[in-house]
Amino acid sequence: MMNRMLAKLIFGSAVLVTGIFGLSAFASATTSTSTTDPAQVVATPSASSAKAADLAIGKTLFDENCSSCHGIDADGSSLAPSLLGGGAAMVDLWVSSGWMPLAVPTAQPSRGTDKFSRSQTIAIANYVASLKAGGLAIPTGDITGANLSLGQELFSENCAGCHTITGAGDALSGELNAPSLHGLTTTQITEAIETAPGAMPRFYPGALTKAQVRDVVAYVSKSIDHPANVGGIGLGGNGPVAEGFVGLFLGVGACLLFALWVGDRSEPDEGSEDPQREAHV
Numbered sequence: 001m002m003n004r005m006l007a008k009l010i011f012g013s014a015v016l017v018t019g020i021f022g023l024s025a026f027a028s029a030t031t032s033t034s035t036t037d038p039a040q041v042v043a044t045p046s047a048s049s050a051k052a053a054d055l056a057i058g059k060t061l062f063d064e065n066c067s068s069c070h071g072i073d074a075d076g077s078s079l080a081p082s083l084l085g086g087g088a089a090m091v092d093l094w095v096s097s098g099w100m101p102l103a104v105p106t107a108q109p110s111r112g113t114d115k116f117s118r119s120q121t122i123a124i125a126n127y128v129a130s131l132k133a134g135g136l137a138i139p140t141g142d143i144t145g146a147n148l149s150l151g152q153e154l155f156s157e158n159c160a161g162c163h164t165i166t167g168a169g170d171a172l173s174g175e176l177n178a179p180s181l182h183g184l185t186t187t188q189i190t191e192a193i194e195t196a197p198g199a200m201p202r203f204y205p206g207a208l209t210k211a212q213v214r215d216v217v218a219y220v221s222k223s224i225d226h227p228a229n230v231g232g233i234g235l236g237g238n239g240p241v242a243e244g245f246v247g248l249f250l251g252v253g254a255c256l257l258f259a260l261w262v263g264d265r266s267e268p269d270e271g272s273e274d275p276q277r278e279a280h281v
């Protein structure tokens with residue numbers, strides 16, 4: 001009897017552990033894939049179509065949120081670089097990635113949620129761009145007609161060295177960090193390649209043509225962000241370690257189930273409720 005109770009206890013905890021692992025795997029799978037649909041942020045007005053009203057909104061938001069560091073004319077200060085001539089695409093990337101506004105000038109920009117609505121961010125970007133010509137307008141992020149296998153080749157050659165082949169990102173030398181490429185919009189990926197933020201090398205114009213940029217963007221947003229899981233359950237692309245653990249726990253659970261089943265068959269079942277029989281066991 002004790003054996004059976006013990007087996008049930010073990011079985012119960014195995015089910016629990018398997019369940020918890022299943023849940024966390026599911027949770028990580030959903031969080032890492034559902035953050036942003038690249039198709040969502042395709043339509044953005046070009047700088048030329050920005051209306052005066054939007055520029056006024058952009059100016060107000062800039063004055064309130066950015067000018068304390070970047071200067072009232074966006075020409076920089078001892079705290080932060082000038083943004084003049086940087087273009088709307090650069091400003092859009094830094095704000096939409098949550099890198100800006102910094103809380104304090106010495107903080108490291110790190111990925112977060114955009115503090116503004118999409119239209120407010122575009123207004124700020126277009127306002128800054130209107131102050132001085134230069135840089136690029138916010139790209140549409142349109143990837144129709146892109147060649148995914150070319151994109152994959154170009155990515156391995158040009159990007160994987162820093163961002164890793166899975167796009168998970170990696171620490172570079174010093175305090176530098178090549179961030180994860182997951183959960184970005186096609187607009188943001190285009191902006192990064194075309195504006196070369198921080199320590200990232202410049203690829204465009206130059207190393208990559210416009211069509212090649214589009215191929216890489218398509219590859220990053222489609223294949224890296226949503227890896228095809230051939231013959232397996234996607235566990236959020238956490239790599240062989242996490243997936244191996246889930247496999248281990250599912251396997252252990254199955255073994256326990258089997259052991260319980262074998263134990264059940266070898267033990268006479270009838271009369272187990274009988275307290276007298278219980279005393280004999």
Ligand code: HEC
Pocket residue numbers: 062065066067068069070079080081082083086090091094095100101102103104105106109124197198
């Ligand atoms: C607390 C100070 C602070 C505030 C507020 C701030 N920034 Fe910055 N910003 C910085 C610093 C410092 C850097 C340089 C960071 C780096 O290179 O790592 C920077 C960098 C940038 C860059 C990149 C410039 C380049 O040439 O690489 C952009 C674009 C930018 N900020 C836009 C903005 C916008 C737009 C706002 C307002 C929504 C804003 N920032 C608010 C301090 C600030």
Ligand code: HEC
Pocket residue numbers: 097109111155158159160161162163176177178179180181184188189192193197198199200201203216220
């Ligand atoms: C030498 C290393 C290096 C290479 C090569 C490189 N990057 Fe980067 N990348 C960086 C760093 C560092 C940052 C962060 C910049 C910052 O924080 O200012 C970055 C930022 C980005 C971002 C913005 C991420 C975000 O959170 O918004 C994207 C997208 C990106 N890179 C894509 C690419 C693509 C695509 C390629 C290949 C064409 C590439 N990178 C090549 C180092 C690199």
